[in-house]
Amino acid sequence: MHRDIQLHNWNAICAVDEIVPDTGVCALLNGRQVAVFRVGQERLFAIDNYDPNAHAAVLSRGLVGSIGERIVVASPIYKHHFDLQTGECLEAPAHSVSSFPVRIENGTVWVAA
Numbered sequence: 309m310h311r312d313i314q315l316h317n318w319n320a321i322c323a324v325d326e327i328v329p330d331t332g333v334c335a336l337l338n339g340r341q342v343a344v345f346r347v348g349q350e351r352l353f354a355i356d357n358y359d360p361n362a363h364a365a366v367l368s369r370g371l372v373g374s375i376g377e378r379i380v381v382a383s384p385i386y387k388h389h390f391d392l393q394t395g396e397c398l399e400a401p402a403h404s405v406s407s408f409p410v411r412i413e414n415g416t417v418w419v420a421a
Contacts, residue, residue, distance in 0.1 A: 316409060316420030316421065317420065317421065318411075318418045318419070318420050319335075319337050319418065319419055319420070319421060320416050320417070320418055321333070321335045321344055321416075321417040321418065321419055322335075322416070322417055323415055323416060323417070324346065324350075324352075324412050324415055324416065324417050325415070327344065327345075327346040327417065328346070329346055329347070329348055329349060330346070330347060330348070330372045331345070331346065331372065332344060332345040332346075332367070332368040332369070332370065332372065332381065333368055334357050334365070334368040335419065337419060337421040338421055340356070340421065341356070341357035341358060341365050341368075342354050342355070342356065342357055342408060342419055342421060343355050343356065343357040343367040343368035343370075343381070344368070344410065344417060344419060345368075345372055345381060345392055346417075347372060347379055347392070350412065351379075352410040352411070352412060352417060353379070353392035353393060353407070353410060354407065354408040354409075354410040354419045355367060355381075355390060355392060355395045355405050355406065355407045355408070356395065356405035356406050358405065359383045359385060359386075359388070359390075359405075360397075360403040360405065361383065361385075361386050361388045361397065361399075361400060361403050362383060362385035362386050362388075364385060366383060366384050366385055367381055367383055367390060367405070369384050370382050370383050370384050370390075371384070372392075375389060375398065378391050378393075378398075379391070379392045379393065380392060380398065388400060388403070390404070390405060392407070393407060394407055395407040408420055408421055
């Protein structure tokens with residue numbers, strides 16, 4: 309997996325402290341909106357911000373929670389749940405979104421896109 313991650317271009321997003329725990333922010337990477345989520349103090353996830361069910365760029369504003377062992381965000385429009393690790397839409401798998409590698413380095417959040 310390390311070999312695959314090294315092929316990506318890493319982009320600095322913001323300081324990790326600028327993302328309130330258990331919320332998301334939106335970042336524009338190469339013309340694409342990416343929703344970056346901080347879960348707890350140190351866990352980070354990144355998925356597309358565009359909700360294909362609602363046809364709107366809103367996922368960064370959704371509610372973060374869990375369903376079983378899965379950490380998810382509920383879209384603020386139709387409440388579909390997206391797995392933050394994989395981007396899978398639990399209610400409509402055909403409408404899943406992309407997920408992106410994310411890391412913290414020296415207090416800065418980086419996303420590969």
